[in-house]
Amino acid sequence: MIVYSGTISKFNNDVDNGIIADLVKSELEKRNITNNNQSEFRSWDNSLLHMKNVLDIPEISKDIRVAIEYQIPATSKRVDFIIAGKDENDKSNVVIIELKQWETAKRTSREDIVTTYLGGANRAVTHPSYQAYSYAKTIENYNEYVQKKNIELFPCCFLHNYREEHRSELDNDLYSDIIKIAPMYLKQDTKKLREFIRKYVSKSDNGELLYQIDHGKIRPSKALQDTIVSMINGNQEFYMIDEQKVVFSTIKKLVENAISNNKKYTIIIEGGPGTGKSVIAMNLLAEFRSLMVNYVTKNAAPRNVYFSKMRQGKFKLNYVKNLFKGSGAYVASKKNDFDCLIVDEAHRLNEKSGMFANLGENQIKEIINASRVSVFFIDEDQIVTTKDFGSINEIKKQAKLLGSEIFSGEDYRLTSQFRCNGSDGYIAFLDHILGIRDTANYDGFDLDYDIRVYDDPVMMRDDLRGINHIDNKSRMIAGYCYEWVTQKNNSEEAYDIELENGFKAKWNFSSTNTWAIDEDSFEQVGCIHTAQGLEFDYVGIIIGKDLRFENGKVITDYTKRAKSDASLRGIKSKGNYELADCIIRNTYKTLLSRGQKGCFVYCEDKELSDYMKNRLANIVKR
Template sequence: MIVYEASKAEFVDSVFSGSITDEIYEMYQQKIGKSGKSQIMSWENSMQYMYRVLEDSEIPDDCGVAIEFTIPTTSKRIDFIITGLNQFQDDSVVIIELKQWSEAQKVEGKDGVVKTILGGGLRETTHPSYQVWSYASLIKNFNQTVEEDEIGLHPCAYLHNYDFIEEDPLTDEIYKPYFDEAPLYGKRDALKLRNFIKKYIRYGDNSDILLRIDNGKIRPSKKLQDTLASMLDGNKEFVMIDEQKICYELAIKMARESYLDDKKRVLIVEGGPGTGKSVVAINLLVDLMADDMLSLYVTKNSAPRNVFFEKLKGGKHSLSYLKNLFKGSGSFTASESNEFDAIIVDEAHRLNKKSGLFSNLGENQVKEIINAAKFSVFFIDKHQKISLKDYGSVEAIYEFCNYFDAEVEHIKLESQFRCNGSDGYLSWLNDVLEIEETANFDGFDFDYDFRVVDSPSELRDLIFEKNTDNNARLLAGYCWDWIKEGKNNTDVHDIVIDDFSMSWNLGNSDTWAIDEDSVNEIGCIHTSQGLEFDYVGVIIGEDMRFDGEHIVTDFEKRARTDQSLKGIKKMYKENSVGALEIADEIIKNTYRTLMTRGMKGCYIYCEDMELQTYFKEKLSRL
């Protein structure tokens, strides 16, 4: 999606007449939403500089100009794009990252990272050349039209307030791989930037390059489970951008320091669904092992591990090697202090307090993991706690960091890589489910396919239609008992709604998420959390309804076989208000998690017709 597009002549006229900021803002409001003052001021500033750069008769008036281009499958946008033909009449695109920076510092020991003033303080961020190179790489990876039409992408960064000096931090040798790929230009380099543009844009955009890119075929987003084998072989399947890169480099640095001095270090990484937590985690695992560090990947939920084993089975690594690499969270009750160089904990919100089938082993999983590792990293999302036993929290991690006198860092991931890159969809969902009030109460941006369907049969048929490459699944809240006699028989239908019936996922499958026939069954939270699909259809049971004013949850409507709220009735007798608050959080978090498993779309059916109407009304405002 492009916020603003025009020819160079139209852009120049708009800047000259003083209307450019208003024009960008008007289109921004229509396509994305309201923008803050800092964003508006940056347009006001930067467009004046780009106007001066483009004021050259050798840059054709009919070349294309795009501002705020959304990178496919992400929530990130490119500041400025120029399109046209090069000297050989080939399609050519110049991608420009615009920066307001006036100073920066080099950061040693972290690849592609610098420090500058951001948000009123000195903060680490990606080097401008790395940033624009990574954005160009994402376009190349995901926009199929760019590859098929052989459209050349040429990234650069323009820091129009920055006065480069001799031996400047930003042009240090450590950043050479990135500024070789994406040149840097400062306040005295307008002529150099102009020449860079003229090198690749000789003729106008007479083949609708902007339109073809904007409407280009988008490759399916890579799923972690499908690329795992390649990543373990050392291949870079995912380009990490912005705070993902900052998080990764911080983790690598902390792990290496702990490896050398044996001092405990802990990194807490907060992030919602689709922010790349698992991608960063697996990249860390691969690269720490490449540094000869004894490292483990840990999840409490067995479903992701089982899927990983199945995907890796028969490859170059033995099953015993893989079993030792991917561990459950209760594996450290008897571990020695600093037995491992690094433990990477994904879905840390699912950690239990005690381990074992009967919760009678060990003392505390958070404590035991920090004890067992020199360096531990916890990837956590407080809104994905879906059981009374879920103990993992930022507060608990800090408590045991203090206990072990561990050095601790805390970072957040925000960029969206699921739900077609829509931060807005997740914020809208939080608001609609009344998990928290957000600015997206009236809708969300980007092309995410969300629908409310009128029957569970229609939902099933829609998912069957979307399951073209084993990439769509039906999910449901845990409101139907799992019939014991039919746990391994898909013909025994646990879930019955009027004339619709289907089976829960089978008990004899550890890999429901990737099994070919799984589309004929309905998955629960435990078989889908931590995994992703292209499309999901979610049945919302009677444990969540709309009372005319608010969303109401009811733990009494949960299935008797559901273990996630085991003990809630006893808790309710002792403290009814507290029990209801906890149950409400868990039920809403469950549906939020289910409704964010789809990368391209989510379809829902609600048993409560008032809730069905509520969602339809919310959807009608988009």
């Protein structure tokens, strides 16, 4: 999605008339992207004036098209400035420019990471050249036109306020590789930037390329489970962006330090659904594959899927078994048996291990003890059972007891959305609609994400089935409000979930361990335990009677859960109804955020259905 576009002539005039920042802000608002960030508004005024000075020379054709604030598909990230056209040989090219107002920055020992003053503090961020490069590679991955037509994207960065005396902090041997790929220009390098632009774009293509980038077909999103074999083989499938890269490079450096200095570190990475926790975890697994490393998760569903994919990739059985582990595998481990343990979905860790919770003392303690570096990816808003023991406080407590240095905080927090078509606003909408927290921008997403609320579950399933026929990447998932009838009655006529209009379906529990990827599993319905930790193109969510809309608000009712649901075990005896309320809301947020491209919803409670439809209608009207 391009926010502003036009010829260089139009762009120059809008800058000269002092309206460019207002136009960009207005276009964002038209697309339901609220923006109250005054510093960003000032950056448009400042940075775009400098870009006008770069482009406003006779040697650069005023008919060449430019674009401002292009939102990269399937992410919440926007490219600052794009110039598109043809070179002297009539080859179509795109120049991507990352604009920075920085005056100074500091080098670090971390790969492609620098520090600079942002938001009132010194922060670790990606080198501007890496940022431009990662944005370009992500566009290449998602835009079918760019790939099929062999359109080349040439990234660079322009630090128009940066002081020359600090150049060596950014331009040195530490960053030479990325600067070769994506050159860095300061204010004194304006002529060099012009030469870079003119080398690749010297003629107008009448806007054809920008149109195709903005309106062209988007390639299917990559699901982590489909790329794991390639990643473990050392191929780069996901180009980590911004805070993802900061987290990855920081962990990589800490693992290197721990091994060389015989230190013990515990790293806590916070991030909501779709922020890339599992992508970073798998990239770390691939990076450290020559070390003693495990990917750890309590959830069996993703482990089973990854195991299946790895076996299909011809990896040996013992290698795969030793790569993916459940969270109870370290009861008998000795101190520092492993170089690194990468713990995904750490909020799902149990206190004790074993089928009867009678083994070990504390899973968090055992994991930290077993590894030089323990990395915990956690989202406390995805706690979905009374047994979920993982918390930031408990991790810190056990790390201190074991003498492991703790790394957490701002540099270890993931915020940007890479699922749900990259819509941060959709996640805020879920928080608001489910009553998890009040969010200022819950009605601020642009509806590129395909969310539909159905009155008929049969129609929802039919529509989802049609999409699933394309690539087998859509699934139905329900809240656990329906008894597992087919556990004892496996006849064809027996069903677990029966809804209005003749909808009947079975739970997937007894069908397979790899329901998420099997060719014939669409008709079975998954639950939180078989869906958490995985992602799909589209999901169809059945919201049971444990979530309703009454007296003007969304309420939960734990008594409407299936009696066989172990996730709320002990709630009644302990009287912890606040925890039950939290678990139900967290469960539906987790389910409603599983889809990369879209989410179809059916609510048993008609008032809740109407409420959701009204909220969505208000967004459309804006």
